[in-house]
Amino acid sequence: MQRNKLYSVIKMVTAGAVMGSLAACGGGSDGGNGNAGSTGGSVGPVSGFGSVYVNGTHFGVNGASYTGNDGVERYSQLEKGMIVKVAGSWGADGEGEASSIYYDDTLRGPVETMSWNAEAKAGVITIAGLDVAVNSRTVFKGATPKQLVDSVTGASAEDYRVRISGYRLADGSFQATFVGAKEIGSGWVGEWHKVEVEGVVSNLGTQIFEINGLKVDFQTAVFDDGAEEDLKEGVVVEVEGKLENGKLIASEIEFEDDLFDNNDDVEISGAVTVAYDPDSKQFHLNGFAIQVDEETDLDDDITVDRLTEGAEIKVEGEYRNGIIVAEEIEMRDGDAELSGFIESKEQGGEVLMVSGVRVTLTDSTLIEDEVTEDAQESVVMRNDDLESLNVGEYIEIEGRETTENGGGLIAFYIERDDDDELELEGKISSLTQNTVTVMGLELQMVSDSEGSLTNLKEGEEVEIEFKNVSGEYHIVKIQADD
Secondary structure: OOOOOHHHOOOOOOOOOOOOOHHHHHHOOOOOOOOEEEEEEEEEEEEEEOOEEEOOEEEEOOOOEEEEOOOOOOHHHOOOOOEEEEEEEEEOOOEEEEEEEEEOOOEEEEOOEEEEEOOOOEEEEEEOOEEEEEEOOOEEEOOOHHHHHHHHHOOOOOOEEEEEEEEEOOOOOEEEEEEEEEEOOOOOOHHHHOEEEEEEEEEEEOOEEEEOOEEEEOOOOEEOOOOHHHOOOOOEEEEEEEEEOOEEEEEEEEEOOOOOOOOOEEEEEEEEEEEEEOOOOEEEEOOEEEEOOOOOEEHHHOOHHHOOOOOEEEEEEEEEOOEEEEEEEEEOOOOEEEEEEEEEEEHHHOEEEEOOEEEEEEEEEEEOOOOOOOOOOOOOEHHHHHHHOOOOOEEEEEEEEEOHHHOEEEEEEEEEOOOOOEEEEEEEEEEOOOEEEEOOEEEEOOOOOEOOOOOOOOOOEEEEEEEEEOOEEEEEEEEEOO
16 A cells, blocks of 8 residues: 555545556557646546546556556556546547556455346455445456356355455445456465455444444554554545454555645546535535536536436546536446447447447447456557457447437447347337337337337337347337336
């Protein structure tokens, strides 16, 4: 653990949600400063490489310094999904220049329990008694969710330790954006030996306190950036140590530091942890109070009543005396899903036609790597990501519907699968007696279609299974989305 660490920004009161020789990043200086009009810190999950993509900004890294902790100290050790802090400058053109990049694990330790619903693609990992939610957007490296489940249910002989990057929620649980696994006994060294947790101090007693029910013994702990007298109820700390009989024996304790300097420009993404309060005109994101005023630009036609707990957003603003004054708020909460086959690629792979739906990729789109079970030996460049999406390949997409270019889907997350069923979930944009249009795709009711259009209306969310019949898309089954 170190001072000025990323932990300070992701302490989350959310769901949530970076290091050696960066000259190697992307094989050269493909970053560029663009029209860098902002200077400060950008905090969020890595969505791509060449150099580093964070919060939709492509940061060049020539000349950047890398600081890190927990064994991640060079560029080649970064993974998609890891939440990083990029200090630097960026512009409205999506180009920026990093002066430093920092990563720190949120949690680390042995897997105690693991659940996973393969159909819903959601589950929970428990580490040191702390629950961590995982879902379709969580990047897994080193082991699949099934392998982790098998390891704790006895279906396999493997035992794993995991490192997690993510956000701490208001109830003390976590939402993971990245889960890296290493099999115990497979040569793991260094920080993998240590258990790391974070949270709010409670039930403080003589040389012991609790973090969300986990007892922490700090008799022999070193206080990294403070002293024992600074340990108080309600303080947020990060603790490293070892587990003994269900108790964490702390070797090091670190207190929260301010991550940003006053008047810093800030980019930050994650999930809302405290909903918008119309009286104070504030909500909380990643542990920070976000101030909304009359000059705040609300993108995507959103209103403040959508800033509810759990909503995924990106905020750009200015850090003033411990508060981020929002200049722009952008929704990152997906409202539509599509599963189908890539029919064509345009604009270098940035636009896909997927089973009749136009899908637009952005610099924030997370494309899951083809190889997910093994940790990568080197990073996969953004261009390689785009080239790896092949015509004829089946993919699943989460994103947001758009009315531009005749309608379609802006992709937040793309995952490969070996299925063959065409499915979508979205809002009806137009409706006739025999057709329904969703995401710009017109689908036809035919004689063997299951369901009815009779009680549906424009703007209603529906789930549709469909098929491609000689270039026409026929409804197999349609129903209102509950």
